[in-house]
Amino acid sequence: MPPALRAVLGKLITTLIVLFGVSILIFCIARIIPGDPVRIALGPNASQDMVDALRAQMHLDAPLVTQYVYFLRDVLHGDFGMSLYSKRPVIADIAQFLPATLELMIVAGIIMVGVGLPMGILAARTRDRWPDHLVRVITLLGVSAPGFVWAVVLMLIFAYFVPIFPIAGRISNSFQIPQVTGFMLVDTLLAGNLAAFADAFRHIILPACALAVTGIGQSARLTRANMVETYRKPYAEMAQSYGFPAGRIARRYVFKPSLIPSLTVIGLDFASMLGGAFLVESVFAWPGLSRYGVNVILVKDLNGIVGTVLVIAATFLIMNIIVDLLVWWLNPRFRLGGRS
Amino acid sequence: MAPEFSKRLGAALLAATCLTTTLAAAQPALAHGVLRLDESAPGDIDPATGNDNADTILSINLYDALVAPKQGGTGYVPLLARSWSTEDGLTYTVDLRDDVTFLSGNPMTAEDVVFSLDRMKALGQGVSYLFDKVESAKAVDAHTVQFTLSSKFAPFVAALVRLPIFDKKTVMDHLEPGDTQMGDWGTKWLSQHSAGTGAYSVVSHNPQEETVMQRNPDYFLGFDEAAPDTVRLRYSLEPATVRTLIAQGEHDISSQWLPPEVMSALAKGGAQLLSEPAAGAFYIKFNTRKPPLDDANCRLALANAFDYASALKLVAVSKDISQGTAPTGLIPKGLMGADDESHTLKQDMAKAKEYLSQCKYTPSDYTLDISWIGEVPLEERFALLLQANFTQLGFKAEIRKMPWALFASQVTSPETTPMISQVLNTTATGDPDALLYNMYHSSAAGTWASPEWLKDDQVDSLLDEGRTETDPEKRDAIYHQLNDRLMALAPSINMYDAQEVFAGSTRISAPALSDPEKKFPLSPFGFTFRLIDVKD
Numbered sequence: 001m002p003p004a005l006r007a008v009l010g011k012l013i014t015t016l017i018v019l020f021g022v023s024i025l026i027f028c029i030a031r032i033i034p035g036d037p038v039r040i041a042l043g044p045n046a047s048q049d050m051v052d053a054l055r056a057q058m059h060l061d062a063p064l065v066t067q068y069v070y071f072l073r074d075v076l077h078g079d080f081g082m083s084l085y086s087k088r089p090v091i092a093d094i095a096q097f098l099p100a101t102l103e104l105m106i107v108a109g110i111i112m113v114g115v116g117l118p119m120g121i122l123a124a125r126t127r128d129r130w131p132d133h134l135v136r137v138i139t140l141l142g143v144s145a146p147g148f149v150w151a152v153v154l155m156l157i158f159a160y161f162v163p164i165f166p167i168a169g170r171i172s173n174s175f176q177i178p179q180v181t182g183f184m185l186v187d188t189l190l191a192g193n194l195a196a197f198a199d200a201f202r203h204i205i206l207p208a209c210a211l212a213v214t215g216i217g218q219s220a221r222l223t224r225a226n227m228v229e230t231y232r233k234p235y236a237e238m239a240q241s242y243g244f245p246a247g248r249i250a251r252r253y254v255f256k257p258s259l260i261p262s263l264t265v266i267g268l269d270f271a272s273m274l275g276g277a278f279l280v281e282s283v284f285a286w287p288g289l290s291r292y293g294v295n296v297i298l299v300k301d302l303n304g305i306v307g308t309v310l311v312i313a314a315t316f317l318i319m320n321i322i323v324d325l326l327v328w329w330l331n332p333r334f335r336l337g338g339r340s
Numbered sequence: 341m342a343p344e345f346s347k348r349l350g351a352a353l354l355a356a357t358c359l360t361t362t363l364a365a366a367q368p369a370l371a372h373g374v375l376r377l378d379e380s381a382p383g384d385i386d387p388a389t390g391n392d393n394a395d396t397i398l399s400i401n402l403y404d405a406l407v408a409p410k411q412g413g414t415g416y417v418p419l420l421a422r423s424w425s426t427e428d429g430l431t432y433t434v435d436l437r438d439d440v441t442f443l444s445g446n447p448m449t450a451e452d453v454v455f456s457l458d459r460m461k462a463l464g465q466g467v468s469y470l471f472d473k474v475e476s477a478k479a480v481d482a483h484t485v486q487f488t489l490s491s492k493f494a495p496f497v498a499a500l501v502r503l504p505i506f507d508k509k510t511v512m513d514h515l516e517p518g519d520t521q522m523g524d525w526g527t528k529w530l531s532q533h534s535a536g537t538g539a540y541s542v543v544s545h546n547p548q549e550e551t552v553m554q555r556n557p558d559y560f561l562g563f564d565e566a567a568p569d570t571v572r573l574r575y576s577l578e579p580a581t582v583r584t585l586i587a588q589g590e591h592d593i594s595s596q597w598l599p600p601e602v603m604s605a606l607a608k609g610g611a612q613l614l615s616e617p618a619a620g621a622f623y624i625k626f627n628t629r630k631p632p633l634d635d636a637n638c639r640l641a642l643a644n645a646f647d648y649a650s651a652l653k654l655v656a657v658s659k660d661i662s663q664g665t666a667p668t669g670l671i672p673k674g675l676m677g678a679d680d681e682s683h684t685l686k687q688d689m690a691k692a693k694e695y696l697s698q699c700k701y702t703p704s705d706y707t708l709d710i711s712w713i714g715e716v717p718l719e720e721r722f723a724l725l726l727q728a729n730f731t732q733l734g735f736k737a738e739i740r741k742m743p744w745a746l747f748a749s750q751v752t753s754p755e756t757t758p759m760i761s762q763v764l765n766t767t768a769t770g771d772p773d774a775l776l777y778n779m780y781h782s783s784a785a786g787t788w789a790s791p792e793w794l795k796d797d798q799v800d801s802l803l804d805e806g807r808t809e810t811d812p813e814k815r816d817a818i819y820h821q822l823n824d825r826l827m828a829l830a831p832s833i834n835m836y837d838a839q840e841v842f843a844g845s846t847r848i849s850a851p852a853l854s855d856p857e858k859k860f861p862l863s864p865f866g867f868t869f870r871l872i873d874v875k876d
Contacts, residue, residue: 035745036752042465043391045768045778045789047472050464057519086382086547087389088531096546152580160584167584169549173374173572283578287549291576295381295548298715300745 004328011324015317019310023075026309027068030302037300041084058082058302071306080310081303085296090307093292098311099182100170101281101288105273107185107208112215113266119216120223120262125250127228135220142217148279151210155283158206168285171200207284211277215269222265226258260331267323271316373569375848375874377593377867378582381575382547386530387504388456389465393596397573397867398551403504403536406434406453407497409770409862411852414674416497416770420448420505420537429492429810434500436483440560442507443534443541450479455508457487459525467768470499492808494815498771501862507535539563539870540571550574559870566849566873582843586611592848592874596663596840599718603657606843613661614853616866618838620766620775621672622664624726625832627761629754629793632701632735633708639830641699644692645729648685651835654721664836670826672837674861675772676812677819685834689732696733703734711740711758713747719762722835726760751791761791764838770862772819777803780826792831799825840864849873 038054039046055061058081059070074081080090123135159167170184171177175196180187185204188197230236231254239249277290289308296304379397384390387399406421418424422435440448457477460468473493480486489496511526514533518524526535534542537560540553553571555563577585577595579602585591586606593614594603607613624646626633633639648666655663668679696703710726712719720741727737740758742750750756767775778784781803782795802822809815826832840863844850850873851858852866860866 033745034749036749039752039787040745040748045467045469045774045787046464047469050469053464087384087386087527088547089528093547097548155580155584160587163588166590168574168577168581168590173552282576283581285549285574285577285581287546292548295576298744 004325007328008321008325011321015314015321018317019314022313023072023306023310024068026306027071028064030300030305031064031067033297033300035300037084037302040299041301060302080307083296083301083304083307085292085299085301085304090303093304094289094307094311096182097287097289097292100184100286101274101277101290103183103185104204104207104211104277104281104286104288105270107204108211108215108273109266109270111208111212112219112269115212116216116219116266117223117259117262119220121227121250121255123220123224124227124231124254124258125246127231132224135224139217139220142213143221144217145213146279147211147214147276148283150213151207151280151283154206154210165206166199166203167206167283170203170286171196172203175199207280207286210283211273211280215266215273218269219262219266222262223258226261227254230254230258256330260327263326263330264323267319267326271319274312274315373874373876375568375571375593375869375872376574376591377571377595378574378577378591379595380597383545383551383573383575384547385532385534385542385545385551386527387466387502388460388463388468388506388525388530389527391466393864394573394575395466397864399502399504400538400865400867401540401553401571401869402534402538402542403506404440404538405503405505406436406500409501409860409865411860411865412857414770414861416501420453421500424497426810429494429808430489432487432489432496433480434485434487436485437560438483440537441558442510442537443556444507444510446507446509448505448507448537449482450485451482452505452508453477453485454479455511456503456506459506459511459522460503462520462522463525463527467502470495470502470769470774492810494807494810495769495771495773498769498774501769504536506530507537510535539868543570548575553869555870561870563870564873566875567870568872568874571869586843586845589845589847592845593850594843596842598843600655600657600663600841603841603843607658610846611843612846612854613657614842614844614850614866615661616840616842616853616859616863617674617861618764618766618840618863619672619674619770619861620764620838621667621670622722622762622764622835622838623670623779623832624722624835625761625763625791626830627754627757627759627791627793628795628831629757630759632699632703632706633759635699635701636829637695638699638701641692641696641733642730642735643830643833644688644695645733646833646835647687647725647729648835649687650725651722654718654725655836657841661841662836663839663841665839667834667837669823670832670834671772671776671819671823672834674837675767675770675775675819676816677772677823679820679823687729692733704736707736707738709740709759710737711742711747711761713762714741714743722762748788751788752786754785754793757791757793762835763788763791765789766838766863773803773807776819776822777807780831794829794831796825796829799829847875849875 038051042050059067078091083090083093086093119135123132126132155167158165177187177191177196180190184200185197188200236253239253277288278294281288281291293308296308379394383398384395385398385402387403404420406419407416408419410417420437420440422437424432424434426432436450442448454477461471473489473491475488475490477485477487514526514529515523516528532545539556539559541556543552543554545551551573555569579598582591582594582598583602583606587609626639628634652662652664666684668681668683671678708730710723712723723739727739730737765775765779778789780794780799782800784790785793802818806815806818809818852860852868852871
């Protein structure tokens, strides 16, 4: 079996074991959080008979282990149960809200990499000169304030004082786009509606920027630090002494090896957006999974909590696999195995 | 910096700027006849399972009930019913209109009413508790329904306000497998579609984002000329977002949950302030099982020491409009049994000290535990006010923040219920029974509506009488007696009679939310969309 395939299979098996562990953990934690989910859902006026009936329907009157067996059986059939929050199957909620958050994360990730890495490269190549200082100030600002602060700042600047961007939802009301993938940018293109695509793009810019700002700061600082370190390596100094063009040295000899440690952090930053997007989603009325996750916790919607946490955990684990594969692909020492 | 690199960077920045400017310029045209408002998520479009404010707004616009609260007055008027009657208070006969059709085109008949009640009771969610006393309903003929009650229940007609009528045939066509003989009672289908006679129908629904509705052109009561063609009910917008949207002209009516200072800022920016009586009150609730609050004199001392005027200032939105009005007793104004404005409650420190002298406990020996719900930041201000007031009597007072779920769990036992908690209680039907029974009857203790844990035979007896007495005048007298008894026991403080306030754009005209002569006595009926005019 090729080493790459073996590595992927190994990672997948580990992922399944971790997911199983997470499911037990979150299943128990959700039930320990104070509050009776059924009473919260039915309200204070519901009779005890109503409460008991719903509790029995949700198997909450059974021992914890039995409840978990029911849960596992249903999950294996693709059923996370009904949400007490939305009164719909949790799987339907996830299917509806996850694409919105993934789309936001992907655009934010592109902005994070597209802006953060060039800034880091610029800072490293102009070390201790004014562009480096400017990048340092910008990145410090980026990492020192959380995403929701940037959300409000961006909203004030680009929607209140200079109203050029919309601030709520994923697309303007005047467009009716049939849902195919759940990714609005993709669906507008599939519908062949470029005006709608432009509108959806305008809607995603501010929330994606707000979500990306912290990551931009982190990736720029990391890239700069790694590149500065690599510039000091003998092979980079040798290339400089041979008089190779600065751009070639940066691109071929310095940036590529510097990218490997940055990539790991960027990958984890990207995955953590799923959990951290809640406030940005709230500020921009973005109907995503993070916002849903917090709402289900507040009303102690057991099925909603477990479903959301499992999806977030799975996303983290998948991102981890992707990052490992990228590092494996970029780093010849791993790729070439024992020959290094 | 290498020149090649600078050029590339410059080109990239230029391209990004051009793209952003082009996209920013591509503003879509505003749709005409659209009303945009917001409420707390989630929205539930199935009125048999929904219970919250958003759910009720959806229910009254997508469905109709047999009766409705009377606009510009008190009491109830027929809606899908023509009339109702009862001989003995145990059997109610309701005559239905024969000119109403559902969205599907099916005529509305007595069978649909029976089905709607059976569905509500079988699902056992939402406001089904209002129909606990209804044993059965039967279709006497196509347009006559007979309800049989297990015992006399005077608020029955009021409860009918919350019984929306479903199109039985359409729902039956969309049953999914379930635990009962009726499968899932159509819950899956009805979570995305409507099957009512209402003025609006569902176009799309996302419980966390928005519900889009459009006019039902065949609605039997017709529309105001400028009533909205389309309504977009958005969910859980942040105050900063609502403020920006209204300022941009992209939103029409805010929810009542906007902080007073944001409403005030919007009003200063030109927005209109709309309001509606909440048929309820914001209560400070004493756990009557814990010392020193198990002594009525101690509770009366605290009630008299409370600074009602400062509480009202905390919820004032403008000079003229506030989220609360001065209370006159424990039954809010507008409900049966409420005292008139000559009984307006005021802080009275002399009286407070007099009651305190009769209390069997020494204040300095006790620390009052004042809780506030983390999800409602305004409650922290009230907690600080309570602390300031109660320490004047010599009590020590500690403030404790707790999440709603924890509070809902703690109130299930008197030992864990906080000594002092804060709850906004409103009535679902406009009848005092729907508010008071679940707060003060000893059999209803142990929920977030009743952290008082009151156990008083006279209160129980008056509440039971209020349920069974069908003569309105006698009922009013019973609830007046109840109010007097409660004021003597002081299980709670009515901080203020609640009023829902909303910020609205100047693009809309909503007499049911602005003209006292046209307001409904029950919230959120002011959000009957067909009565709101939208100027384009």
